[in-house]
Amino acid sequence: MANAAQVEIGNRSGLAHIEVRGMTMAYGDFLIQKDLNFTINQGDIFIIMGGSGCGKSTLLRHLVGLHPPAVGEVLYQGSSFWQLAPNERNALMRRMGVLYQSGALWTAMTLAENIALPLEEYTSLMPAEVNELVSYKLSLVGLKGFEDYYPSEISGGMQKRAALARAMALDPETLFFDEPSAGLDPVSAHLLDDLILELRDSLGATIVIVTHELASIFAVGNNSVFLDAASKTMIAEGDPKRLLAETDNPIVRKFLTRGEEGYP
Amino acid sequence: MQSQSLAISYLTDNSVEISLLGDWCLTCEVVTWQSFQAQFEQYPEPPEKIDFVSSDLENWDSKLLLFLVKLDAYAQSRHIHVNWDGLPDGAKGLLRLATEVPERSGARRRTRTRSLVYRLGTWAMGGVEELTGLATFLGEWLLSIGRFFTGRASFRWVDFNRFLQSAGAGALPIVGVISLLVGAVLGFVGAVQLQMFGAQIYVADLVGLGVVREMGAMMTAIIMAGRTGSAYAAQLGTMQVNEEIDALRTMGISPMDFLVLPRTLALILMLPLLCLWSDALGILGGLLVGISVLDIALLEYLQQTKEAISLSDIATGLIKSLIFAVVVSLAGCLRGLQSGRNSAAVGNATTSAMVTAILLIVIWDALTTIIFNRLGI
Numbered sequence: 164m165a166n167a168a169q170v171e172i173g174n175r176s177g178l179a180h181i182e183v184r185g186m187t188m189a190y191g192d193f194l195i196q197k198d199l200n201f202t203i204n205q206g207d208i209f210i211i212m213g214g215s216g217c218g219k220s221t222l223l224r225h226l227v228g229l230h231p232p233a234v235g236e237v238l239y240q241g242s243s244f245w246q247l248a249p250n251e252r253n254a255l256m257r258r259m260g261v262l263y264q265s266g267a268l269w270t271a272m273t274l275a276e277n278i279a280l281p282l283e284e285y286t287s288l289m290p291a292e293v294n295e296l297v298s299y300k301l302s303l304v305g306l307k308g309f310e311d312y313y314p315s316e317i318s319g320g321m322q323k324r325a326a327l328a329r330a331m332a333l334d335p336e337t338l339f340f341d342e343p344s345a346g347l348d349p350v351s352a353h354l355l356d357d358l359i360l361e362l363r364d365s366l367g368a369t370i371v372i373v374t375h376e377l378a379s380i381f382a383v384g385n386n387s388v389f390l391d392a393a394s395k396t397m398i399a400e401g402d403p404k405r406l407l408a409e410t411d412n413p414i415v416r417k418f419l420t421r422g423e424e425g426y427p
Numbered sequence: 428m429q430s431q432s433l434a435i436s437y438l439t440d441n442s443v444e445i446s447l448l449g450d451w452c453l454t455c456e457v458v459t460w461q462s463f464q465a466q467f468e469q470y471p472e473p474p475e476k477i478d479f480v481s482s483d484l485e486n487w488d489s490k491l492l493l494f495l496v497k498l499d500a501y502a503q504s505r506h507i508h509v510n511w512d513g514l515p516d517g518a519k520g521l522l523r524l525a526t527e528v529p530e531r532s533g534a535r536r537r538t539r540t541r542s543l544v545y546r547l548g549t550w551a552m553g554g555v556e557e558l559t560g561l562a563t564f565l566g567e568w569l570l571s572i573g574r575f576f577t578g579r580a581s582f583r584w585v586d587f588n589r590f591l592q593s594a595g596a597g598a599l600p601i602v603g604v605i606s607l608l609v610g611a612v613l614g615f616v617g618a619v620q621l622q623m624f625g626a627q628i629y630v631a632d633l634v635g636l637g638v639v640r641e642m643g644a645m646m647t648a649i650i651m652a653g654r655t656g657s658a659y660a661a662q663l664g665t666m667q668v669n670e671e672i673d674a675l676r677t678m679g680i681s682p683m684d685f686l687v688l689p690r691t692l693a694l695i696l697m698l699p700l701l702c703l704w705s706d707a708l709g710i711l712g713g714l715l716v717g718i719s720v721l722d723i724a725l726l727e728y729l730q731q732t733k734e735a736i737s738l739s740d741i742a743t744g745l746i747k748s749l750i751f752a753v754v755v756s757l758a759g760c761l762r763g764l765q766s767g768r769n770s771a772a773v774g775n776a777t778t779s780a781m782v783t784a785i786l787l788i789v790i791w792d793a794l795t796t797i798i799f800n801r802l803g804i
Contacts, residue, residue, distance in 0.1 A: 269770070270668075270768070270769030270770050270771070271769050271770050271771030271772075286453055286454065287454075288453065292493070295493050295497075296453075296489055296493060299489060299492060299493055299496055299525060300489075302496070302524075302525040302526070302528070302530075303521065303524050303525050305527070305528035306528075307528065307529075307530040307531075308530040308531055308535045309531075310535075311535070311536045312536075313769070314769075315768050315769055334453070334488040334489055358524070361520055361524055362524075364516070364517065364520055365516075365517040365518070365519075365520030365521040365524070366517065366521070367517055
């Protein structure tokens with residue numbers, strides 16, 4: 164739930180919202196990333212970056228509670244996700260919204276039904292009120308009037324925005340984005356970045372984004388972690404703009420300058 | 428408690444000040460729009476301006492925004508100027524987002540009720556389309572078979588072998604178990620009747636003929652419709668959803684040759700073999716009942732069965748199962764290719780493949796039984 168203190172994001176930022184401690188991710192014996200330690204603060208727009216196949220999306224799936232870490236833990240406001248009772252874990256997951264890479268709208272339902280589903284499942288709102296909320300959420304992403312469309316009938320960019328409206332259905336405290344600008348034209352991608360900033364400021368939500376779009380990284384991110392595929396661990400963290408200015412790590416430099424500087 | 432969520436005060440300069448109080452969240456009770464409107468319109472003259480005070484506002488979320496969006500539309504329709512400055516910054520931002528992009532004209536859909544004639548016409552045209560689709564599919568399939576025998580159809584033999592395995596060896600256990608049990612049940616049913624005449628030995632004839640001519644082919648076909656036909660529909664339907672079939676087409680590869688042909692050929696080869704397996708297991712089921720319940724000697728039962736069944740009886744069952752194989756595999760592939768591009772459509776395709784196949788199996792079985800009977804085969 165949002166609350167009045169959200170207006171003063173400045174006061175609350177700096178509080179640890181999500182902490183990853185000594186985490187190792189693996190599928191069976193196959194190691195993805197090891198020794199991850201970082202903190203996502205309240206009100207951050209936190210970027211998870213790295214080259215293709217380094218485990219960015221896997222990290223996101225661990226953060227939203229789809230996979231338990233092989234070693235280590237993920238703490239949400241101090242409590243370890245996998246040590247919570249299943250019902251507490253569910254309550255926590257309900258306070259997160261996830262925008263999946265392909266949108267992952269339920270194709271057999273209209274946009275309105277997609278957004279109404281979590282509302283009907285988890286609140287005791289009247290149908291009329293649910294409809295109003297659906298229209299409001301769609302209007303936030305600029306899709307007012309598209310309630311009765313099926314996902315297959317609208318464009319990819321519109322699907323992304325509708326999926327964002329669904330992710331925001333329950334007024335989440337934390338929004339996770341997996342490659343939000345993938346498959347969007349530059350103008351739409353820019354608009355989506357603006358929307359993300361606007362939503363952080365208005366909702367007071369903490370936002371975690373997996374991306375390798377440099378333009379987005381510098382436009383919206385204020386904190387980040389850099390995963391390296393070769394050494395299978397994180398090799399940098401902090402504000403991406405500061406990283407660009409200061410880091411000596413050749414791999415990070417190469418990434419942040421599109422291969423124009425750094426190693427080798 | 429409802430009246431606690433806001434207070435309206437009328438100021439002297441023909442403006443209204445709305446104070447938001449307490450919690451405005453989805454789970455809490457707040458003033459309804461109707462009662463707000465009633466309170467607001469108590470004032471005889473509509474005000475020129477609305478201001479907000481939110482110093483006593485505590486928790487808020489989308490609930491507050493719903494109210495503000497409505498108020499915005501209401502004020503605009505009455506030409507009242509609203510000054511949003513008194514609201515929390517977050518709420519102002521969200522409200523701006525929500526009202527920034529106007530509704531695209533023509534986007535909203537109207538549901539129209541159609542007349543009976545219109546619906547009847549649509550239904551009939553749908554039927555015609557369905558039949559055309561079926562005929563086209565059959566024609567294309569026959570052409571594809573033609574290409575196969577002249578060596579011009581291209582598909583991967585690896586796929587074909589996999590289909591052979593899953594439609595053949597993979598189905599042996601389930602077909603075996605069901606056939607054995609059906610044979611035993613036939614044996615029991617016959618035993619009760621035949622015992623009354625002291626003609627127990629004819630259980631062997633009954634089970635043997637029943638299984639070989641009818642049940643073997645039909646049971647196998649129905650099991651394969653559920654097991655393999657529906658799998659074909661689901662595979663092709665999912666490929667349709669993922670645009671995989673379009674990808675084949677744009678590369679100049681015919682989905683009919685590449686996807687449908689190996690599947691249908693595999694089932695056409697395997698179903699008669701499964702039918703033989705089913706015949707054997709069905710007879711075994713009857714035999715078990717015969718020797719255990721009716722005390723018929725093993726060799727006696729086998730001898731009786733051998734005399735009862737002629738080669739043409741077995742051939743009758745095999746011919747049926749060949750036709751069933753065509754029906755089951757084509758129904759699966761046709762429905763899969765016709766599937767729409769969403770998850771529900773794939774489900775419908777699978778169900779429809781099953782229903783079509785089983786319906787045609789039963790109809791065809793009845794027809795052939797009558798025909799063979801008339802011909803005295």
